[in-house]
Amino acid sequence: MNTLPDQYRNLSDDEMFARIRAAREKLGPDVVILGHHYQREEVIQFADYRGDSLELSRIAATQATGARYIVFCGVDFMAETAAMLCDPAQTVLMPAMEAPCPMAAMADAADAQVAWDALTALWGDDVVPITYQNSYAGLKAFCGQRGGAVCTSANAQAVFRWALAQKGHILFFPDEHLGRNTALALGISLEEIAVWDSHKPEGGGTFQKAKVVIWKGYCHVHAYFTVEHVRTVREKYGDITVIVHPECPMEVVQAADLNGSTSFILRTVRDAPPGSRFAVGTEINMVARLARDYPDKLVVPLARSLCGAMYRTSPNHLLYALESLLQGEMVGVITVPEDTARWANVALERMLTLKE
Numbered sequence: 001m002n003t004l005p006d007q008y009r010n011l012s013d014d015e016m017f018a019r020i021r022a023a024r025e026k027l028g029p030d031v032v033i034l035g036h037h038y039q040r041e042e043v044i045q046f047a048d049y050r051g052d053s054l055e056l057s058r059i060a061a062t063q064a065t066g067a068r069y070i071v072f073c074g075v076d077f078m079a080e081t082a083a084m085l086c087d088p089a090q091t092v093l094m095p096a097m098e099a100p101c102p103m104a105a106m107a108d109a110a111d112a113q114v115a116w117d118a119l120t121a122l123w124g125d126d127v128v129p130i131t132y133q134n135s136y137a138g139l140k141a142f143c144g145q146r147g148g149a150v151c152t153s154a155n156a157q158a159v160f161r162w163a164l165a166q167k168g169h170i171l172f173f174p175d176e177h178l179g180r181n182t183a184l185a186l187g188i189s190l191e192e193i194a195v196w197d198s199h200k201p202e203g204g205g206t207f208q209k210a211k212v213v214i215w216k217g218y219c220h221v222h223a224y225f226t227v228e229h230v231r232t233v234r235e236k237y238g239d240i241t242v243i244v245h246p247e248c249p250m251e252v253v254q255a256a257d258l259n260g261s262t263s264f265i266l267r268t269v270r271d272a273p274p275g276s277r278f279a280v281g282t283e284i285n286m287v288a289r290l291a292r293d294y295p296d297k298l299v300v301p302l303a304r305s306l307c308g309a310m311y312r313t314s315p316n317h318l319l320y321a322l323e324s325l326l327q328g329e330m331v332g333v334i335t336v337p338e339d340t341a342r343w344a345n346v347a348l349e350r351m352l353t354l355k356e
């Protein structure tokens with residue numbers, strides 16, 4: 001439930017931005033503001049650190065250490081991760097209070113257990129569970145407790161390689177597309193990839209020949225992109241590099257010129273020579289920012305696709321969170337039960353200590 005008080009609703013941008021800056025200054029080193037690249041400009045302009053999921057996890061664990069409060073502008077699974085990785089003396093706050101990622105909600109530990117029981121009946125313990133960072137702490141803990149790890153889009157291939165060096169199979173949650181694209185990139189054939197549909201009896205498939213079992217979940221922001229979008233931008237712009245996030249469907253990734261995590265997309269556009277032309281298939285706020293930041297290059301969206309969960313954090317919410325801290329009150333505190341956090345941290349640490 002959004003509990004933004006009325007006095008924070010009808011503010012002009014000028015007043016709001018000035019008050020955010022003033023509160024930020026008064027709070028000084030007590031506060032560090034983290035922002036995911038998909039946040040809108042009005043919010044991310046105030047971030048001390050910007051990053052993708054992996055970068056923000058690392059910052060929460062290692063760089064934001066001096067601050068009493070980590071104000072997290074992103075979505076809830078990211079803030080949960082920060083709360084588990086930061087110093088226990090620190091508090092993580094989410095200005096939007098609730099910004100739930102629909103994909104993270106597509107898999108939970110209880111449903112995962114059903115798949116785990118069926119697959120371990122087939123393969124014994126020859127399977128490693130891996131969950132995408134875009135999942136809730138309960139599922140991360142599930143994986144940590146069973147010898148598994150977390151991955152992000154920036155290190156999914158490295159984590160899959162790590163898993164397959166130990167065991168013969170992977171059970172991957174909750175993004176079907178990232179799972180399939182990662183397995184294919186590692187040379188695993190489509191015949192060795194099976195989809196577990198938790199809404200069907202026994203996962204709705206056959207798993208005997210599978211090496212990688214992927215959960216039937218998706219990010220609507222990236223699943224929105226189609227091969228038709230790729231065809232249309234190529235027709236309109238001719239010689240243009242199509243670059244997409246690996247949460248996009250396999251056909252889109254294969255039709256694109258390049259694919260990679262949010263930070264990969266950012267680096268690729270940033271480091272390209274002036275005059276380069278890109279059609280980018282990821283969240284629209286990030287694409288719009290790339291276009292603004294690199295005016296010597298052409299950057300167009302492959303199509304407009306917005307993450308509503310990211311959009312929930314507004315500058316109004318940020319102001320409310322900061323001014324509340326000045327008054328000695330905390331809004332949007334993110335906590336994770338201790339036993340969940342302990343096992344989820346095991347899975348997170350396995351990812352963070354992995355040599356790529």
Ligand code: 13P
Nearest residue numbers: 052053152153154261262
């Ligand atoms: P990355 O930050 O890992 O690229 O993930 C993209 C995403 O969907 C964030 O919610």
Ligand code: SF4
Nearest residue numbers: 075101103219221307
């Ligand atoms: Fe979730 Fe997709 Fe939004 Fe990321 S972009 S928060 S995965 S819905």
